[in-house]
Amino acid sequence: MGDFIDLRGLFVNPNGGDPFAAGYIHLEQVGNDTVVQIDADGLNSGRYSYSPVSVLTLRGVQSSQITSANLFGFDPNLDANRSITGTENADTLTGGAGNNIIRGLGGDDIINGLAGNDTLEGGADNDTIEGGTGYDVIDGGDGNDILSDSAGGGAAFGGTDTLRGGGGDDIITVSRTFGMDKVIVDAGSGRDTVQVRGPQMTVDLGADNDTLRLYYYNSDSVTATLGTGRDTVLIDASYEGGGGSYGNIVGDIADFTPGDGGDVLSLRGLIRANPFWDGRNPFASGQIQLQQSGTDTVVTFDSDGAGTYSSGSQLLVLRNVQATQLTATNFDGYSPDGSAVPGVISSGTNNADTIVGGEGADTIHGLAGADIIVGDAGNDLLDGGAGDDNIDGGLGSDHILGGAGNDVLTDFQGGSDTIDGGDGNDTIALARLNYNGPEQVTVGGGAGDDTVRIKSTSAGTVSIDLGEGADTLFLEQIAYPMTTVNVVLGGGADRVVLTGDSPDNLTIADFKAGVGGDVIDISALVSSVAPGVGNVRLVQAAENVLVQVDADGSSGSQAFVTRALLQNTQAAQINMGNLAGFAPTVVSMADLATIRVTTPAIVTEGVGNSFTPLLTLRNVTTATTNVTVSFVGEASTATNGTDFAGANFSGTVTVSQSAAGDFVFALPMISYYADLAVEGAETIAFRVTASGQTFANGTDTTLVTVRLAERAQTGGSGDDQLSGTRFDDVLSGNDGNDTVFGSAGSDIVIGGSGRNALVYDDVWRQYFVNGASGSITVHKSDGVDTIAEVQDIGFKDGHYIIDSDSVGAQVTRLYDTVLQREPDAFGLDYWVERIQDKGATLEMVSASFLDGPEFRSATGTLTNPAFVDYLYQHALGRGADAGGSIFWTSQLDAGLSRSSMLLSFSEGAEHRTLTADLVGKGYFDTDDTYQAVALLYDSAVGRLPDTSGLTFWSEQVESGARTLSQVADEFAASGEFTNAVAGKDNGQLVDFMYQNTLDRGPDASGRAFWVSQLDAGLTRGALLLSFSQGAEHYGLKAADIIGGIKVVDDASGAAAVSPVRNDDLDDVSSLSSAAPASAFISENAAPTSHDVAQTMWLDSSHFADASMPAYVDTGHGF
Structure with a gap:
């Protein structure tokens, strides 16, 4: 129990209640002592105004130690306003609930204002000051001070906090402010670091090289003056400070100095935290952009650049700065022109080195020794060399070579990487958790007993070759349905471990069945601890085997799901040992398929407006199946509700018919829209499940995709000109002699009636044309066009002709009639030119064919009847009928030239039919x-x-x-x-x-x-x-x-x-x-x-x- 002080007799007119709360008594800290003060009229200001009077000094006593027990129940914690003054030593000074004035004087003081609108002065030396709640004025004074205000005044106030750094290298932090809070920061001189988060912030960094940290995921409004020195404005992507609303920062920089040696806007943290970043210069990908607005430059951020996920937002305004003045030095090495960041070229030693790359495409050779290599951003080449190395690729599409030794190779930040473990027992781990679109990852284990772990939630292809040795492959969290994993197990008895999120599209190329062979471990996929009954089914599909797993076995309600495809494998050779102890059931694909879904492969905007998927149960009399239809957003590029309209469906289909046969059930209709947007070909994807039935994939569920082509262009009844877009188009000429101009994408071109032309803008040898009767495909660098009812495909250096009435077609039929073969390119070109450019007629060419030594030696001595029979046999592939023989013999006897008869046979309807496929291949006319x-x-x-x-x-x-x-x-x-x-x-x-x-x-x-x-x-x-x-x-x-x-x-x-x-x-x-x-x-x-x-x-x-x-x-x- 402490001492007592009785102050009850000092009051002239106490108005009841606690005198501390009414302002009659104050305790003031002066150094190490506490001074008791009396204010006669307290908080009231009437006719007379009294000032506080000191009545007692308590030596060596901290005011915070005095309680109501020392003062006969009067509570000093209710003191509305406290004045505390420290010493020249290191003091710890704490305010109360009122508006405190705390002066630290000298020494490395610790000051906390707590509640109230306080004035806090650190004085000399290195002080740590926290404002607490209320609207405070904080002055660090000289020294390297740490100033913070993390509480603010609350949403109902709207006051202003002021923080002054003074001299020295100060750290000033403002966070967790609310509502209408305003904050003014004056950093003063020295190399200061200012971190602010609040609704309305005004910052002056003052002199020297300072750092201003702003937080992107806040609704901050920051106006900053950088002052002198080379300052850095850093955008942080973390949710620092908590509270508030997480919007995008809006910053205004008054005096940013552009160019070499100028200020720096550091966006590295923001870019690296962006899941869409692929490691490139963000200016090149469009994720960071500069826009000139009058005399100012606006810096914007769009998380996916040219993608559709984000529309972008403003980051900062650089006042009175021209965008052309900004260089790579102003953006952490990222050049605003989008050029690649220069890479690092570095080699280690024969010892254990640590080498870290930069933002560019680095080339790093570790050489010998147990090296630690970090590629960081950029498309890096990282070669560990000999020794047990630890290599991390980082961002970008990296090429990682482990070399000899037991290496640990990792890459968790995306990119189309290639990783080669090399010799040794290596550990390779990759994770793909970004949204950069399809990536192509290649992993090679090399020699040794390797362990490979793959995790991915991104689209793309992962190709794995485990190489020699007894390797183990873990496929984990590969939940994205469009991820394809192709595995070559290589030599040795390998093990593939599947989890509940293993890929839907897993192909294993060289699975070794039987005793001592490879193993697929499905233990994590089943609900029971020990191998049960009916968990595994092997479906022989031609030369391949589908490995299907039923999580709860034959006793449960779940169905079989295909988990892997084993290429060129016989199911009968796979034993329990190959399946980690699970006993498989072997069936054939033909025995399984009981149901199918039928849809059009492609529908086109503007051509019709809906289609109805049909569900067919095959060869049934009675059946009951629960059918669900659900649209799969991650597998669709078309948007449900915008590009098409399809409703999820759940219902029961019951079949009862006297004779076995197919039963067709119409699923809900899907509508599609002809919008005005140029979007290219899109995909509508939906999943159909039919309980107790089996689709062609061996399961009760199938993914159905329908291509939604761009709005079709259709000509009219006249001669039209149609041009496609950069996407996949459907172009129909309709009636008339139409001209279609080729464009990018994989187009469908249907000429319609008339003689139609398709025109490309390059020379013939830059394409590959595959001709077949009635259909032509043109393979281009950006797609494959499918063409029908087009007679002339024009290229810069000539025309590809597919016209049965063309000169080339006539010469082709002559070759078939006379020589029983298709023309060689030289011969066809020669005779077409003779007719088109030299004035020869087709009959003159026919006479030249007759006069050729090959034909003349075979027919020159034949009588007219024998010549007629010869033509029937060689042109039409049959003997002459009696009437035909008599007719043509009489014509020759009456003076018809054999060349005319030859031409009549060649161009006759029967021969044209026989040679339709040959002529339909077309020819090129230079x-x-x-x-x-x-x-x-x-x-x-x-x-x-x-x-x-x-x-x-x-x-x-x-x-x-x-x-x-x-x-x-x-x-x-x-x-x-x-x-x-x-x-x-x-x-x-x-x-x-x-x-x-x-x-x-x-x-x-x-x-x-x-x-x-x-x-x-x-x-x-x-x-x-x-x-x-x-x-x-x-x-x-x-x-x-x-x-x-x-x-x-x-x-x-x-x-x-x-x-x-x-x-x-x-x-x-x-x-x-x-x-x-x-x-x-x-x-x-x-x-x-x-x-x-x-x-x-x-x-x-x-x-x-x-x-x-x-x-x-x-x-x-x-």
Whole structure:
């Protein structure tokens, strides 16, 4: 029990109640002493105003130690206003419920204002001050102080807290403020760190290099002046401080200094916490953007960039800053132009090293020793080398090599990673918990007994090769239905452990069945501890086995679910040991399937507006099944309620019919909408479950997907022009001669009636066209088009013709009639050109076929009846009927030419039907102008044309901007040609032309002729044109012309290989990119005719008769 102080006799007029609460008594802390003060009128201010009077000093007593027991029941804790003054030493000073004034003076003081609107002064030295509730004024004074105000005044007040750092390197923290709270922070001088969270914040960082930390997940409004020095504004993505409403920060920076050496806006924490970030520069992905607004720059954040999940929001406004002034140094190394952050190249030693990469694409070699390597962000190459290494890939698509040793390799932050354990007993762990879209992950265990753990909730493909050794694979939390896991177990007895969240799409390529083989451990999938009855079913589906698991076995109500597909495995060879002790039941797929769902594979916006899925129970008399339909959002790209309307369904289907047969039940109709948005092909996905029934996958549940194509475009009754979008389109020409312009995506093009054309914007060899009767597919780098009822597919360098009435079709039928084969490319091209460009008729070509040595030797001595029978057998594949034989024999006897009869058989309805598939494959007709320009390239510069140059010069001629002769002149004046013939006289020039164009030296008379032409004034361009367009040159280069112009890649100069066609083209030397543009013929030259004479070709007599080729193509068949 302490001492007593009786103050009851000092009051003049106490108004009842506790005198501390009424303000009559105060206890003031002065240093280590407590001073008792009396205020005669307390909190009342009437006619007379009294000041507090000190009546007693208690030495060495803290005011906080005095209680009501010492004061006859008067409670000092009810003191409304307390004044406390510390000493020059380290004091601990605590206020009360009132409005306190606490001065720490010297020493490293600890001050807590508690409740009330306090004034708290730290004074000199390194103080720690907490304001508590109420609206406080906190002044740290000199020294490295820690100032905080974490309570605020409450939602009903709306006052202002003021925190002043003063001199020194201070830490100032404001959090947990509410309602209308306002906070003013004046950091003062020194390297201060300010952390604020509140509704209305005003911050002045003052002098020196300071740090301002703002919290993104709050509804903060912060106005900041950075002051002098190089300051850092850091956006924190944590939920620091709690309370309040979690919105997005709204910041306003008054004096941000841009450029090198300027202030820093650090977004690293925000970006790294973003589950959509793929490790790239966030400016490149659109997740951080700069927008110029007048004289200010607005910094915005969009978590998924160009995606649709987030629309983005404003982070900060940088006042009086031009976005173009901001550089990578202002953003932690992220350049606003989106360029990649430079990577780190580092090598360790033969000892145990610790190496950490940066934001860029790093290359780190640990070498020998037990190294610790962290890739951090970026697409890194991390090579541990020898030793037991610990490597973490971090963000980005990393390539991790463990090397020799027992390594621990991890990557938990996304990316399309490749991990190779190498030799040793390695531990490999990956987790995919982000939303970056499909990722491709490859894991190789290598030699040794490895342990691999995979966790993923993201879409994509995981490919695992466990390699040699007795390996263990854990597949955990792979809950995303679109995740595909492909496993190669490799050598050794391997074990695959499945959990309740194992993937729906698991394929194992080389499962070894039988004693000592591989094991699939399903223990975690069943409800009983020990292996029960009816838990595992093996379904033999062709050469593969479906491993199906029923969690509660034959005694429970759950159904079988497919957990893995074992490729090229026989179910009968799998024993209990292969299934961790579970005894399987073996069935065939044919015995299981009792039910199916039927839907259209594709529906199109604007074509119809609904479809009805049909549920068919197969070969039943009586059956009862509970059917549920649920739409699967994660497997759908179309949005239920926006793109389509489908309701979940649950009901019972009962079948009762006298004879066994299929029973069809209509599921609820699904409507789809023709909106105006250009979205591309989307997918409608729904899951159907039918209890007690089995779908083709061996379970009672199936996932059904229907493609929803973009709004179809349909032409009218006239000649229409249709163009697709960058997405998958359906384009229908309807009536008339329509033209469709090819676009990106996988399109369906239906020409309709009339003669229709489809036009692409590149050369033929950049595509792959697969022709079949009635259907054509065009494989492009960005999709595959399906084409029907189109007769002409145009490319830059020619046309692919699928017209049964075309010249090529007629020549094809002649080949079949006469030679019983389809035409070779050279022959078809030759005869089509004879008819289209040389004025020959089809009957003239028919006569030429008859006059061919092969046909003439077979039919030349036949009588007319024998010739008729020969044609029936070879053209129609049958003998002549009596009436037909008599008719055609009489026609020949009356003077009908055999060539006319041959043409009649070839073009007759019966033969056209027999050759419909052959003709339906179509043929490519090379454009004459593009052919001429390609020949000019070879003759002038001895190489294939590049695509851009070929297109430019050819279009110059076809548009009428230049003649072919003018293009030849420009080729002759090009740097490539003039450099090659520099210093040559006319004779040497002719030698060069023979060698460069015809791959041979000149004959004497030919050389003399061309030298005389040059001496007489023939230009080099005219010489070049004549040599390039000759028949001998065409014969040499026909393989590069017929069937599409062979080109080189514009960038590399190497023979172009289409990403979809994969032509086997010869490499050519690339051109130096350092040479001036005028030295090349890439975008400046092309030929169709000679200005002086008709197109000529060369032989030893200078010119051959233009009516016949000067070379023999034995492939023509005659």
